[in-house]
Amino acid sequence: MGAGHAGQPGAAPPGRDPAMQAGGLLDVLGVAAVVLDAEGRIALWSPQAEELFGYPAAEALGRPAARVLVDERHLDLVLELFARVMAGGGAWAGVFPVRRKDGSTLLAEFRNMRLEDEHGRFYALGLASDQATLRRLERDLALSLRLVEQSPIGLSLMDTDLRFVLVNPALERINGLPAAECLGRTVREALPFLDTAAIEAAMREVLATGRPLLNQFTTGRTPADPGVEHAWSGSFYRLEDPAHRVLGVAVSVLDVTEQHRAASAAAAARRRLTVIADASERIGTTLDLDVTARELADVLVPEFADIAAVDILEDVLTDSEPTTDRNRPALFRALAVKAAHPTPAAEAADPVGEIARYDATRLVARCVRTGRPVLLAHVTDRDLPRIARDEEGVELLRQAGIHSYLAVPLRARGRVLGALDLKRARTEQPFDHDDVVLAGELAARAAVAIDNARWYQRQRHAALALQRHLLPGPPPQPPGLEVAYRYQPAPGVGEVGGDWFDVIPLPADRTALVVGDVMGSGITAAATMGQLRTAARTLAGLDLEPAAVLTHLDRIAAGLGESIATCVYALYDPRHHRCRIANAGHLPPVHTRLGRPPALLDLPTGAPLGVGGVAFDDTPVDLATGDEVVFYTDGLVETRDHDIDVRLAALTDLLGGPRRSPEETCDLLLGALRHRGGNDDIALLVARVLPLPQAAGATGG
Secondary structure, three states, X not given: OOHHHOOOOOOOOOOOOHHHOOOOHHHHHOOEEEEEOOOOEEEEEOHHHHHHHOOOHHHHOOOEHHHHHOOHHHHHHHHHHHHHHHOOOOOEEEEEEEEOOOOOEEEEEEEEEEEEOOOOOEEEEEEEEEHHHHHHHHHHHHHHHHHHHHOOOEEEEEOOOOEEEEEOHHHHHHHOOOHHHOEOOEHHHHOOOOOHHHHHHHHHHHHHHOOOEEEEEEEEOOOOOOOOOEEEEEEEEEEEOOOOOEEEEEEEEEEOHHHHHHHHHHHHHHHHHHHHHHHHHHOOOOOOHHHHHHHHHHHHOOOOOOEEEEEEEHHHHOOOOOOOOOOOOEEEEEEEEEEOOOOHHHHHOOOOOOEEEEOOOOHHHHHHHHOOOEEEOOOOOOOHHXXXXXXXXXXXXXXXXXXXXXXXXXXEOOEEEEXXXXXXXXXXXXXXXXXXXXXXXXXXXXXXXXXXXXXXXXXXHHHHHHHHHHOOOOOOOOOOEEEEEEEEOOOOOOOOEEEEEEEEEOOOOOEEEEEEEEEXXXXXXHHHHHHHHHHHHHHHOOOOOHHHHHHHHHHHHHOOOOOOEEEEEEEEEOXXXXXXXXXXXXXXXXXXXXXXXXXXXXXXXXXXEOOOOOOOOOEEEEOOOXXXXXXXXXXXXXXXXXXXXXXXXXXXXXXOOOOOOHHHHHHHHHHHXXXXXXXXXXXXXXXXEOOOOHHHHHHOO
C-alpha cells in the first residue's frame, strides 16, 4: 500500500507492564502450541490446545499425537510429514483436519517446525488455529486495507501520542503532502496551515472519552491548492483492541468545498434579500435629506460593508448646473458616515456636513463622472491614494486594513446626485459582481428617496420664503389695543401651511383683527393665503361689516379652485368698547376678563371660505379695559391623540392663570400646547384692551 500503510512499531504506554497486556490478535486467533518428541509423542500441551482440541493435558501428554488427533484415513500422511520435518526437511504449513475429543472434525491451520535443545535432541513444534477464525480475520484485514487504500475519503490513524501512523492516498491528495512527510509527526508539525489547535483538541477529547466527534467543520488552505480556501468535514473515532486497550484515533476527512461554496452563496443570497427587504422598510421614511442618507448607511453596515459613506455633489445641493469638464475636481458634501466597529477608516472619511474636493484621479470622482460603479475587489497600497482624500487618509486606510472597495453612483431622474462609498476591512470576502448589483439596487432606491427629500426641501424653503414675504411684519399698536403675535411654521419638510394673521388699522381708531388657515400645505397653500390676506386687507378698507367681508372672501376663495380656508374676522371700535366678530368655520377665540374665568366666545360657526353660498353673521362682544381676545389656528390645539374639547379646556385653563403681558401669554401658550409631533403651522394673536388715549377720544367725540 505504499508509505502510508507502514506503521512504526510502538512501545508500550508508560507505566504499563507489557507482560500484563492481553486481548491481542493472538488471543483472538486462539493459537494452540503442541510439542512432540522424536517419537511423535506429545511432550507439551498448551491451554489453547486444550480449548481448541478438547483434550485436557492429562489425557494428551505422553500419547502419540497421530493416535490422538488424526483420523485413521490420514495417519500415513501425517507420519510422512512428521518424518520430513524431523529429518530437517523444513517447516510445513497447511490446513489439516483434526479429530477433536468429542468426535467432531476441525479444520486447523498448522505451522510445523523442528526444534533442537542443547543436547542435540529434536522436537516438533506445531502451532494451530481454527481455520474459520483465521479466514474471517484475513477477510476483515483485506477489506480494511482495500477500504483505506481505495476510499475517496481521506483516512488517517493517529497513535496515542497523536502522531500519524497511517495516511491513505485520498488524504495525501487532500493535504497535498505524501504520507512519508506525515508519518511519525503530529498534525501541528505536518500540517501547520490548518487550525491544528482545534483538531488536536478534538482528538484528545475522543481519546479521553471514547465518544466519537462527527462532521467537525473546518476551513483552510493546503499545499495541494494554496490559493484557494477549502472546507472539510472531519470525524474522529477512538480505536480499541478486543481487550478495549486504546490504540489511537482514526480520522476521516471529506472535502466539502463545493457544498460549502454553495451554502455560502445561498447564505449570501439570503443576506442580500434581507438587505433589500430592510432597505424597502427603512430608507425614505421621511423627506429629510440627512435622515434618508443615514438610513441608507444604517442598512448597509454591518451586513454589507464595514464602512459606508453617502456623499452628495455640492452642485446638486445648490441646484447648480452639473459640470461637464471631466478634469475639474468634484465637490462633495458628506451626508452620512457609518462604521461597523471603531476603525481608523472612519477618521479617514469626510466629516459629515463638510465639503471635500476630489480631483479626477480619485475613484469616487470617476464614479460620479461616468455614472458607473467602480470596483476594486482587492485593494493594494498603490490603490489607496485613489481612494483617500489626502496622504493622512491613505495612512489611516492602511492602518484599518482596507482590502476591498466599491463606489456606486446615486442616480435619480437622469442625474447623478452623488456616490455611495463602501469599504471592507474585517469582512474577509471581497466585493464581487453580485455585491455591485445589490449596491446598485440599493443606491437606485436611495437616490430616488434622496432626490425626493431634496425637492421637498427646496419646496419647503420656497414656501417658507413666500409665506414670510406674505405675512405682515411687526403690526402697529393700534389705539386702545396692545397686540402680540406669534407664527411658527410646521416642523416637517414640505409641511409649510397657509396660516396667517393680520392687524389692520382703520379710520376712526378702529382695528380689524384677522386670523385664518388655508387647508393644505406647501407653496399652493402659502400662495392662497397671500391672496386671501391681500383681499381681506382690501375689503377691510371698504368699511364693511365682518360678515360682509367674509361673504366677499368666500366668493374669492371659491374662484381660486379647490381652495378652502377658515377665518375669524373681528372689527374693534375702541370708542364704544365694542367688537363685532364673524366666523367662517374657524375655532372660536377666547375671551378673558379680569375676575372671571376665560371662555370660548359663543359664535355661529359658519362654513369655511370657498364653500360658496353660505351666509355669515356678526356677533357683538363688549370689551372692558384689561379684557383680552385670543385668536389662534388649529395647529395650537389639535393633536391626533387628544379630543379637541380636552385641548380647548387646556387652553382656557392656561389663560386663567396669573395675569401676564400679551407677549408672555404667547410664549406660555406655545410652550405648553405646541405638540412635538405636530405637522401644522400655528398662528397666534393676543389683543388686550387698553384705555383710549384722551386725544383720540376727544377727536371722535
